[in-house]
Amino acid sequence: MSMFDRPRNHEPIPWRHGTITTPLYTAATVYAGSLVMDLATDGTGFPIALMGLGSVPGIVAAAASRWFRTKHQASLPARIFHTAFTATWTTATYAWLTWASYDSPWTMASAATVAIATAALTPAYAVDRYLRHDVIAAQWAEEAKQNQVVDGNEWEVLFEQAGARGVKVQPDSFTTRGGYALPLKLTATPYAQILPMLPMIETKKGDLRTGALDLRPGDSGLASDAVLYVSTRDVMSESVDLPADTHPLTITEPLTLGVLESGEPFEIKFRQNSVFIAGKKGSGKSVLLHCIISVITRCTDAVIWMIDMAEGNTAKRWLRPWVEQWKDQHGRLIDRPILDWVATSVEEAVRLLKASVAVADGRARRMPGGKIRPTANIPALIVITDENPELMSRVPEAIQEKVRGIKKGRKAAVDYIDAAQRGTGPNTGGGEVMSQYDTVIGGRFPKKGEGQFVFPDYFQRVDLSTLPGNGSFYVLDEQRSKTRMGPEKFKGYFVFDDDEHPDGTEARVIEEKAVERWDIRPDLDQQSQADAEPYGYSTRWEDKTRIAWLLDAIGLPTHNPATPAAPGPTPQEPARPSRPSASAATGTIAPLPSIDSYIQRSKQHQNQEQQEATEPQLDPAALERVLAEAEKLTKQAAVDLIKPTKKDRRHPRRDEVTDWVRDAGGDGITVADVRARLEALYPGETPPSDTAIQNWFAAHPNIQKPGRGLYVWTTDEADTTEDQVETDDGLTDQVNAVLGEATELVVAKQHASAAFLQRNLRVRWDIANDLLKALAATGIISPNPDEHGNHPVLRKPQD
Numbered sequence: 001m002s003m004f005d006r007p008r009n010h011e012p013i014p015w016r017h018g019t020i021t022t023p024l025y026t027a028a029t030v031y032a033g034s035l036v037m038d039l040a041t042d043g044t045g046f047p048i049a050l051m052g053l054g055s056v057p058g059i060v061a062a063a064a065s066r067w068f069r070t071k072h073q074a075s076l077p078a079r080i081f082h083t084a085f086t087a088t089w090t091t092a093t094y095a096w097l098t099w100a101s102y103d104s105p106w107t108m109a110s111a112a113t114v115a116i117a118t119a120a121l122t123p124a125y126a127v128d129r130y131l132r133h134d135v136i137a138a139q140w141a142e143e144a145k146q147n148q149v150v151d152g153n154e155w156e157v158l159f160e161q162a163g164a165r166g167v168k169v170q171p172d173s174f175t176t177r178g179g180y181a182l183p184l185k186l187t188a189t190p191y192a193q194i195l196p197m198l199p200m201i202e203t204k205k206g207d208l209r210t211g212a213l214d215l216r217p218g219d220s221g222l223a224s225d226a227v228l229y230v231s232t233r234d235v236m237s238e239s240v241d242l243p244a245d246t247h248p249l250t251i252t253e254p255l256t257l258g259v260l261e262s263g264e265p266f267e268i269k270f271r272q273n274s275v276f277i278a279g280k281k282g283s284g285k286s287v288l289l290h291c292i293i294s295v296i297t298r299c300t301d302a303v304i305w306m307i308d309m310a311e312g313n314t315a316k317r318w319l320r321p322w323v324e325q326w327k328d329q330h331g332r333l334i335d336r337p338i339l340d341w342v343a344t345s346v347e348e349a350v351r352l353l354k355a356s357v358a359v360a361d362g363r364a365r366r367m368p369g370g371k372i373r374p375t376a377n378i379p380a381l382i383v384i385t386d387e388n389p390e391l392m393s394r395v396p397e398a399i400q401e402k403v404r405g406i407k408k409g410r411k412a413a414v415d416y417i418d419a420a421q422r423g424t425g426p427n428t429g430g431g432e433v434m435s436q437y438d439t440v441i442g443g444r445f446p447k448k449g450e451g452q453f454v455f456p457d458y459f460q461r462v463d464l465s466t467l468p469g470n471g472s473f474y475v476l477d478e479q480r481s482k483t484r485m486g487p488e489k490f491k492g493y494f495v496f497d498d499d500e501h502p503d504g505t506e507a508r509v510i511e512e513k514a515v516e517r518w519d520i521r522p523d524l525d526q527q528s529q530a531d532a533e534p535y536g537y538s539t540r541w542e543d544k545t546r547i548a549w550l551l552d553a554i555g556l557p558t559h560n561p562a563t564p565a566a567p568g569p570t571p572q573e574p575a576r577p578s579r580p581s582a583s584a585a586t587g588t589i590a591p592l593p594s595i596d597s598y599i600q601r602s603k604q605h606q607n608q609e610q611q612e613a614t615e616p617q618l619d620p621a622a623l624e625r626v627l628a629e630a631e632k633l634t635k636q637a638a639v640d641l642i643k644p645t646k647k648d649r650r651h652p653r654r655d656e657v658t659d660w661v662r663d664a665g666g667d668g669i670t671v672a673d674v675r676a677r678l679e680a681l682y683p684g685e686t687p688p689s690d691t692a693i694q695n696w697f698a699a700h701p702n703i704q705k706p707g708r709g710l711y712v713w714t715t716d717e718a719d720t721t722e723d724q725v726e727t728d729d730g731l732t733d734q735v736n737a738v739l740g741e742a743t744e745l746v747v748a749k750q751h752a753s754a755a756f757l758q759r760n761l762r763v764r765w766d767i768a769n770d771l772l773k774a775l776a777a778t779g780i781i782s783p784n785p786d787e788h789g790n791h792p793v794l795r796k797p798q799d
Helices: 021-041 048-069 076-102 108-131 133-147 152-162 191-205 285-296 313-323 346-366 396-409 448-454 478-482 509-517 526-535 548-554 595-614 620-641 654-667 671-681 690-699 733-749 754-761 765-777
Strands: 167-169 174-176 179-186 213-217 225-231 255-260 265-268 275-278 302-308 341-343 380-386 414-420 439-442 472-476 488-492 703-707 710-713
Touching: 021 076, 021 108, 048 076, 076 108, 108 133, 152 167, 152 191, 191 213, 255 285, 265 488, 275 285, 275 448, 285 302, 285 313, 285 380, 285 414, 285 488, 285 509, 302 313, 302 346, 313 509, 313 548, 341 346, 346 380, 346 396, 346 414, 346 526, 396 414, 439 448, 472 478, 548 754, 654 671, 654 690, 654 710, 671 690, 690 703, 733 754, 733 765, 754 765
Parallel strands: 275 414, 275 439, 302 341, 302 380, 380 414
Antiparallel strands: 167 179, 174 179, 179 225, 213 225, 255 265, 255 488, 439 472, 472 488, 703 710
16 A cells, blocks of 8 residues: 555544645645734835845755755655755745735735645645655554554453453553553453453463553443553552652642552542551651652642651651751741641640641631632641551540541541551551541552451452552542542652661751742641640640650750750841731731740740749649549540441440450450459440450451450561560660660760660660660660760770
8 A cells, every 4th residue: 555545544643644734734824924924014024134034044944954854765866856845845935925024915816826836836745745655654654553552353362261251352542651551342241250360361461561451440431341451661660759849739639649550640639538558667658658748748728737656757857957947949047847736745646636626626617618628828737647556556535536537627628647557457546437538548568468458348459469669559549439440559759768878978858858848838827726726736846845856856955944945046146037927817827936936935834834833722632533523524525425326336345345355465354254344344334245245356356266265365467566575684675686786876976865876776766765774784875864865975986
């Protein structure tokens, strides 16, 4: 088939290859240009010299370009014809534009002139095109390869061999960023039965990697329509750096966190979306949290509160520029934290959760109805929790507040993001909390069985143990659930979050991003601040007992001395003027002052405490009775809050009973013992039946029944990682494992503190303190710290 006989429907780019259409498009463009020129000059015309100056170089450049471009594509006579043809039509074009600038192109005679010239040059273009038939054929072949990437018959045979009958591949296949896609018509085998066959089809195809096929429902919603995505690019094994963009965003639009396996951007909307992230240590959860913080802090309508139960290790990097008084790229002093509130202790975390619920309640009370749309004046409140099990497995009060917050915050622009190492009940707060998450993200686990806790409805389809490398995840949101797509793979952006680069130089990647973003985010609106004030919102950074973790990290004393910890401005450094406070009427954003100001203001609170101490005090016995009565009322209110409804049939004593089994340890406990204890503690309640208690124990992963009627608590794989086994020398395994490294580090750096060891050895806070005790016992450091919490090092490097 020659190029002139090729069917039109196989011609990928008609304007580029069409024998007739190309001259017509060109003539129409030139004529339109002359009309615009006539309107621009208003009949005055350009000087002839100016027109010639622009025309001659243009003609020469076009002809020369054509001559050199056809050097390896045509013979010498053909090159001469191509060059002459280009010079001819270029000259005609410039001549027409020159004439049109002096006369009117709006007449029929002018239009006829262009039409005659087009008709005269069209045969020459056909010859020019014919002489390029080899080049055009190669272009057609390449474009056809891109648009017709598969052989439908081959795939139908593969489906038939795998046992899927009646699968028809539609002709309109298309390319994706990660490979290509095949629309399918299912006539005999349903969608659900084809899914388990995909690994067999991959094997029979022969040139595909494991997991390269992904079957999705069609857009029509019909059960007979499906789309097979074939991945020829291993996106999940790639490392994609977090983009360096810093332009402002909005929380009301999807934010990009990585790349889907198809090669498309992975976007997630954090507004009205509670997110749960599960993955083992090293799966990439922390890096993903850094990515989430990096995009939310670019939003002009969102504020972040963070609960970081790993002693603030994730939050410290973002707060460091503010704490150390850095300046941004414009020379401005960073005088407020990029994270509005950070909690690292159980008490502070409960306080923060209660404040978030109070904000949701206050906003719900004030709004006329519907849902709040976040703005800079009323920003969304995003509560991020790292190491979620530290609260959910030990603090019932935190569970109650988290349940209330997730349920009530959706309409009030208060949303939650939680990260944990497992998807089991103790890590999430139980089914009541887990059922409220809109989006679930699962990272890599060593065993496939963990998938049943993260994606219970897709256990046979999702194998979290096969995810390649760190930063690879499955995601399941409402949209993917509604469309039957199920969990989809994505690769999260990578951001370097270590303290040092491999070459030993200091790494400040997170800090630099905080510097770029610190002034973008808004402040919490005044009314929400008032709602959170009963829980210590205004003193969240100035109460030194609440920010001891941060002060220790920067080397400041963590106790409350009688004098301010940080001196005021010196005469050489004038005091910085305070920014105006936020106004409810104007919505003016009022950034927070520096940490020095918070620490200095603590003196005022100390004076107030001293005045209160001199005032008459309540009788201790009377005070104890009041507190006991308040505690009784609080417990009863908590019971009332979690009483089962028609939708929530969880018994209010179930968690308490589970704790009794754990406390009994190896001695175990019987159902009769449980009932007797419940009757003694709660005489006015009807105890649960024996069958109900037995079902509670059977459903719990840590409770076993080794003998007749006896239930004991067993430690699973995740819990054993937290156990500390004491050795003969009185130290724990974890302390002994790093004691040698700690000794070398302290002697080499001549510095010793809990924060120093925790930061450099990547250990927990309690392990760091045990290391200090061991180093002091061996005479390496002084057992008594100085006022900054640093232990003097007694041994020199040469020792």
